[in-house]
Amino acid sequence: MKTKSDIENIAINALKLEAEAITNLTKNINDEFINAVFAILDIKGRVIITGIGKSAIIAQKIVATMNSTGTPAIFMHAADAIHGDLGMIQQDDIVIAISKSGDTPEIKVLVPLLKNSSAKIVAMVGNTKSFLAEQADFILDTTVTREACPLNLAPTTSTTAQLAMGDALAICLLECRSFTNDDFAKYHPGGALGKRLYLKVEDLASHNTKPQVSSTTGIKEVLVEITKNRLGAVAVVDNSKIAGIITDGDIRRMLEQHQRIEQLRASDIMGKKPKVIDYKELAVHALDMMRNNNITQLLAVKEGAYFGIIHLHDLLKEGII
Incomplete structure (x- = not known):
């Protein structure tokens, strides 16, 4: 029976x-x-990534990473390739x-059939003297000294190396293509990640009410405006320009500092240097400003x-936080 200490050491050793x-x-x-990077950048077609067993699973992940970062890629299982899937390979592709x-x-x-297709072959291989390596146009060496598996059998370290090499390749392609945040957003429109990349201030502010008073507005009217709009603040606007802001906090401080508030006006309690953001800015930038x-x-x-x-609360509702 393994002890707690034994399990801890086994896990740490595997990670090391x-x-x-x-x-x-x-x-x-x-x-x-x-x-290999230059060859992929030069092709007019797609990157076809293939493998068998655990390597096939790694291939699928690399395909997903490339597709999301601007390099069109398709997964082809090595076993299925020889039963019809070779038809997906076009002349301008690279495998x-x-x-x-x-x-x-x-x-x-598979390899001789790939050679017949005229597609260039990149071998991501752990044995540079192997049949695959010798037949390939380019070699990505993912040789490891041993597996993390104590029997040195289960693909663990080797698949990690393949995954890391695939990431390195994808990142090089991304940088060479000058892939931007806007490009990334086009490929990731869903979920919180997508919203952080495309959701703008106007998308949220336009759905809210637009509380505002003038600098001469009495305190009673200010309180009514803040309360009915439920945003915790009201803009003080004169001639379409922002003169200040009054928040719930300003109201509390007013009540602490003044016994009689009937004669007070918005200009008496407003913050005169409110934080503002352009309506076309990304919502995530608004979040940064709020935090800072x-x-x-x-x-x-x-x-x-x-x-x-x-x-x-708008940012919370959209899952940006």
Whole structure:
């Protein structure tokens, strides 16, 4: 029976072995790797990534990463390829074949067929002397000294190395294509991540009410405006320009400091330097401003004029926080 300490040591050792394997990959970023990057950048078609067993699973992840970062990619299972899926390979495509040994039966059958298709082959392989490596146009060396598995059998360290090499390749392609935040947003429109990349202040502020008073408005009317709009603040606007802001906090401070409030006006209690944000800014930038200034709402402006209010609750509701 393993003790708590035994389990802890086993886990730490596995992580150290995999970390060491990834570190060792830096030695394999060579001309072969660089030329493979240039070859992928030059193609007019797609990247077809194939593998068998655990390598096939890694191939699917690399395909997903490339597609989301501007490099069109398709997964082709090595076993299915020889039963019809080879038809997905076009003349302008490039094939990345992933295999630890590079000598599996499926790979030995597949590679000659790939050669006949005229598509260039990139071998991501853990044996640079293997059949796959010798037949490939480019070699991405993912050799590891041993698996994290104590039997040195289950693909663990080797698949981690493949995954890391795939990430390195995808990031190089991303940078070479000058892939931007806007590009990323186009491929990730759903979920919280997508919203952080495309949702703008106007998208949220336009759905809120637009509380406002003038600098001469009496305190009673100010209180009514704040209460009925439920945004915790009201903009003080004169001639379409923002003169200040009054928040719930300003109201509480007023009540602490003044015994008689009947004669007070908005200008007497407003904050005269409110934080504002352009309505076309990303909502995530509004969140950063709120955090940096320890506030819960911002006044949005359009061409210098008052546009509306964006509240922290809006960002929470959209899942941006």
